[in-house]
Amino acid sequence: MFAQFKTLPQLFDFFKDEATCMAYWEQVRWNGNPTCPHCQAENPYKTNRGYKCRNVECQKKFSLITGSIFENTKMPLRTWFGAMYLCANHKKGISSLQLSRDLGIHQKSAWFLLHRIRETFKEIDPETLGGSGVMVETDTTIVGGKVKNMSNKKRKAILEDKSKRNDNKTNVSAYIERGGKIRFDVVDASENEPDLLRKHVDTESVLMTDTANTYVKVGKEFAHHGSVDHSKSEYCRDSVYHTNTIEGAFSHFDRMVIGVYHNISRKHMQAYCNESAYRYNTRKAEQTNRFENTVAKAAGVRLKYVALTGKA
Structure with missing residues (x-):
């Protein structure tokens, strides 16, 4: 990579025009070797509007942004790169309202743009x-007001019908390696x-949990299962048995939900979980490196508005 900046103004100075952005994206995506996004054939024809595949069975036309989160976008890549920098590097995320004010775009455009960026944070074929x-360590938290x-x-509807009390609650489970990666998973019914x-967890691992009944039986399948009893104010034993690592990660996640997004629907909860996990897993990376890694993940990812909202 060849980007050299540490702040947002430096980023916009670096990406001074659309030609620079396109040259940067071409280097990130193809590294001088254009490839057809439809059939992966190399060495395509270059046309006035982009490329055409040489493969006789394909022969489809495509451009630099075909088959990426930028496909069919009407916003310049300069705006996209600014949004990706902010979304990846803000410790607790950034709301669509704040992003719309920072970049001078409509709030709905900013909301859709952020969800497409979050699509790049999703793990592809994750290993245990x-x-x-x-x-x-593993634990579960409940998200909801x-x-x-x-x-x-x-409030009146819930008081009249107690079965609706948990309608706005979402269970989110998390799994974290001490000193390593974290993964969130929204628990379905x-x-x-x-x-x-x-x-999510290799059975050869040493499992650390609290004393919830749900872990008692399954814990026997792992190499070792240790637990702490929070009901007895036990939070750490022998400097080994504790769930403080995952509790700390949950505190970051809660600050994102409560402090920035305030209310997240169950439908989109997994996307926000992926966002939090991505920032946690790249916590030791420099801001520029995190941005470049985010841009590199944009290829081969597509999220359409109809798929996101169910509306044409």
């Missing part, structure tokens, strides 16, 4: 966390914690 001798803070209409634990 942990391994032989690696300590992995308190009844007393709801509007009078919602058809899933349970033991199955998710087997899915």
Whole structure:
């Protein structure tokens, strides 16, 4: 990579025009070797508007932004790069309202743009966390407002029908390697914690949890299962048995939800979880490197408005 900046003004000075942005994106995506995004054939024809595939079975036309999160965008890449820098480097995220004010775009455009950026934060074919001798902590948090803070209409409906009390609550499970990566997973009604634990954590790992009943049986499948009893004010034992690492990660996640986004629907919860996990997993990276890594992940990712909202 050849970007040299540490602040947003320096970024806009570096990407001074659309030609510079396109040259940078071409270097990041193809590194001097253009490839057809439809069939992966190399050495395409160059046309006035982009490229045309040489493969006889394909022969499709494409451009630099085809098959990426930038496809069909009407915003300049300079705006995109500014948004990606802010979204990746703000410690607790950035709201669509704030981004619209910072970049001078409409709030709805900023909201859609942020969701497309979050699509690049998703892990592709993730491997299980942990391994032989690696300590992995797991816990579950509940995201959703308190009844007393709801509007009078919602509060009245819940008081009349107690079954609606948890309608605005979303269970989010997290798994973290001590000193390593974290992964969040929104718990669906058809899933349970033991199955998710087997899915995300290697059974050769050393598992650390609290004393919740859901971990008792499945914990026997791991190399070792240690726990602390929070109900007895036990938070650390022998400097090894604790869940303080994941509690600290949850505190960052809660600050993102409460302090920046305030209210997140269950439909989009996983996208915000991926965003929080991405920033946590790249916490030791420099801001420029995190930005460049985000841009590099933009290829091969596409999120259409209709798929995001269900509206044409």
